[in-house]
Amino acid sequence: MSKAAEIEIASVSKIYGNTTAVHAISLKIPAGSYCCLLGPSGCGKTSTLRMIAGHESVSGGDILLGNKNVTDLAPAERGTAMMFQSYALFPHLDLVENVAFSMKMKGVDKETRRAKALDMLKLMQLEPYASRRPAQLSGGQQQRVALARALITDPEALLLDEPLSALDPFLKIRMRAELKKLQTSLGITFVHVTHSQEEAMALADIIVVMNDGRIEQAAAPRTVFERPATAFVARFMGDHNVISGRATSSTPSGLSLTVPAGGTFSAPACGMPEGDPVDIAIRTDRVQIGKAAQDGLGFTGSVSNIEYRGSSVKLTATGAGIEEFTAIISDREFFEQPIKVGEAIQLSWHAGDVIVLGKAQ
């Protein structure tokens, strides 16, 4: 079953009438990897997935699977299988017939296809329900049937359109683990569309962050989180404070940026010309309470909100021209010196924690 294929998207775009849903994106998904297309709704991630699957025509560019150009092939000829958002199980067929559907279409005789479908159901631990209709199953079971139906075609790549969105939070986490396990054991390429950064981080080998029909960043989850490429990525991944301002001095040793009507912050050098707008990000969990060791690595603000989260406390502060700056403080540190809303507070960070963000292409 393991004949994974590399997926290559070469300047693919999708245009609906006057609106461009996908702007000539290029992407290489290595064979056998778990790739998550991540972004807010309307960012073009589902269109991209549907173009890979062949359910949406490509307005420009090419899609390659393995070394085969599949741009103009029918969905079933591509070697991909798709799992639909609401699973799209056939309500009038029982589980065996649902799973055996593709073989029935190919004209495989009844005995063979039923036996094969039963084997697949056994693999998914759904054998006891083989003669039930999809409506008689729970959400998690339906998802496994949809997986079985997609995998029985022995695909080189499995495309999943928000597969976990219909499940309750508890089941979501369990099915997430099952998906990852399945991908590891099958070794085929998975492309998974989601709007949950948590889901993407938990599952993916590569996260492709999309916004407004463009790819903002495509990298391993750790890279995306630790070195977000753009302000959008930093904000969308969460747990980052983004400070926007203008570069006031740019030297080989460092950059300083000034927030309009606010403070000045220092950042590592990045060759940005003076006067240009620049964004920096600081992870919320790397912010400390206390005076900055050096000018430009902290500010004094007033606390606007405090949220207790058990092991940590989330402080939100305003000051130095920054609307909202979040710090995650460990509960011990916070309760040693409790702070109230409205109090002035000094926040600071290390020079190494400042990330200079680029602009979207």
Place this chain on the structure above:
Amino acid sequence: MATVRFIGVGEPKPKRNIRISPKLAAYLQAAPLTLILGVFLALPLLMILVVSFWDYDFAQMYPDFLTMNYVETLGSWVTWKTYLNTLKFAVLVWAITLFIGFWVAYFLAFHIRTMAMQMVLFLVCTVPFLTSNIIRMISWIPVLGRNGLINSGLVNSGLVSEPVEWLLYSDFAVVLAMVHLYTLFMVTPIFNTLMRIDKSLVEAARDAGATSWQVLTNVIIPLAKPGMAIGTIFVVTLVMADFSTVQVMSGGQSASVALMMKNQMSLLQYPAAAANAVVLLILVLSMVAGILRIVDIRKEL
């Protein structure tokens, strides 16, 4: 100084104490419909059933309990032939309306992209139904008649030397008019079921390698069955009870059960007509029961 009163604060209004037991309330709620169905459906049916056992002569009916009316009805060769003829119309009209109805509904549901256009076209389908049944039926006569539109066209173009006789006052004319009258009753429920089919099911079938024909036979038609069953019930019951179309369009050359009853009534043979009605009712109800056995329509209701 103005006083501010908050709604709900202060002394509550005295409550009127009308207490109805939940049981009585339920009966009261069901009463209006029971009354209507009882007076306008159950009672007339009961009367027909009672009258069907009565005796009659050329001028009067005599309360009695005779099975004579049934014996005469079922024992007559004419009755059996009329029933067969009516069933023949029912089957023909059903098959044709199902075929046309399905494709019209399919076109509306799957080939028209925008919801607004779907609704506009669906309303266009219903426009002929703003006129009366009889007028729609009669308007076929100038089209199909001996010197009608079609015949004069055919004769003038030299395709036939004499007008085609079977166009009007024939079984063909009856079936044509009935198809015209009843197709919408097939389109509506099928359109309704087709609109509820999740479009991603079609994509899932395509993903599994189904051709357009396979999508139709394996996904769409099975899922449209409840709508087809409801349409079938409409069409079959309407055709089985039809007398005006048969009378007008066959020119009195063809018979249907309802037409037979009408003739019996005009001869003041009410008990015989009542017996006939009871037999027809049993037949139609068993046909509906048969349809419901084959297709589960509960999901549609």
